Amino acid sequence: MAQGAFERMDNDMEDMSYEDQAGGNASSKIWNKIGIARSNKQGLYRLATVALGLLCLILLMVIISRQTHGSPAEATADGRFEPQTYDNLSLEIDQLQSSYSDLNRQMALLISSHNILIEEKALLLVRYHNLTDQKHLVETSLHQLLLQKAQLDDRYNKLDSENRQLQISYSNLNSSKSELQTRNSVLTGEIGQLQNRYSNLTRERDDLLKRNAKLDSKMAAGWIFKDSSLYKINSAKKSWHASRDSCLKMGADLVVVNNIDEQKFLLQYKRYWIGLSDTETEGVWTWVDGTELTTSFWRPGEPNNAGDEDCAEISIDASSPSQAWNDVPCSQAKLYICEDHV
Known part of the structure; x- marks a missing residue:
């Protein structure tokens, strides 16, 4: 067992x-x-x-x-x-x-x-x-x-290259922008100048149109144009003050003689009122435009104020432009010359 x-x-x-x-x-x-x-x-x-x-x-x-x-x-x-x-x-x-x-x-x-x-x-x-x-x-x-990393590296490299290109383009665009801004400023200044010139030319044109219209109208009414002035040789005799009122109603005034050339032109109109008087202050001769007399063409011995002679005329005895004026009483009736400017 x-x-x-x-x-x-x-x-x-x-x-x-x-x-x-x-x-x-x-x-x-x-x-x-x-x-x-x-x-x-x-x-x-x-x-x-x-x-x-x-x-x-x-x-x-x-x-x-x-x-x-x-x-x-x-x-x-x-x-x-x-x-x-x-x-x-x-x-x-x-x-x-x-x-x-x-x-x-x-x-x-x-x-x-x-x-x-x-x-x-x-x-x-x-x-x-x-x-x-x-x-x-x-x-x-x-x-x-x-x-994925390799793909992302490739994409990063591409994006980096594109970024550099964009930066170059951005710099170029900034440079172009600065140039355009400079040109824009210049053009803006030129436009402003041109607009000013245009405005001035427009005003000049309008003035010329008005002057031409005025000149045409005046010359059609018998005015004489000479050296940017219009002269109206009136055939009615009036006192000095009445003559001036008549000129003012026509948009003009009695003639003001500014220089010898103008006096030579006016010498042919003897015994005609001119816009010179001493009615305000005796002995202080003043033109109708408010300026005092500085260049005078008086006849010898004039003005003599013989008999309250306070207004000037182109003497009938004037022999030369430099010796042409005479003082006479303002109440006498004489022919007169109106002057307007265009």
């Missing part, structure tokens, strides 16, 4: 050893991949198997030796052991069975540890595969990111 138990224990140990060796051979590559030392695992299993095998072998040899080589004193005549020897053997068998039970328990613990290690190995394999898949995913993502 004990021998059968030992044989079963040996067979179980051999089967376990074979399974452990097969499991170790099958998972050797995996253990190498996940970083666990395969030699330590196999050494532990082999050591346990060898220890159990040696122990069982020693027990078996002890039992066989006692059965086949027992001393004659220990056996009876019919071949049975004495009670004391049998008890000793039973005790030894019980001890061996107890040891066997302990070894079975240890073996069960080892098998349980083995199974736990197998489960841990499976979990580690799952984690390894998951990590491998994650690694592939990360590598794929890294490759895609590298491609």
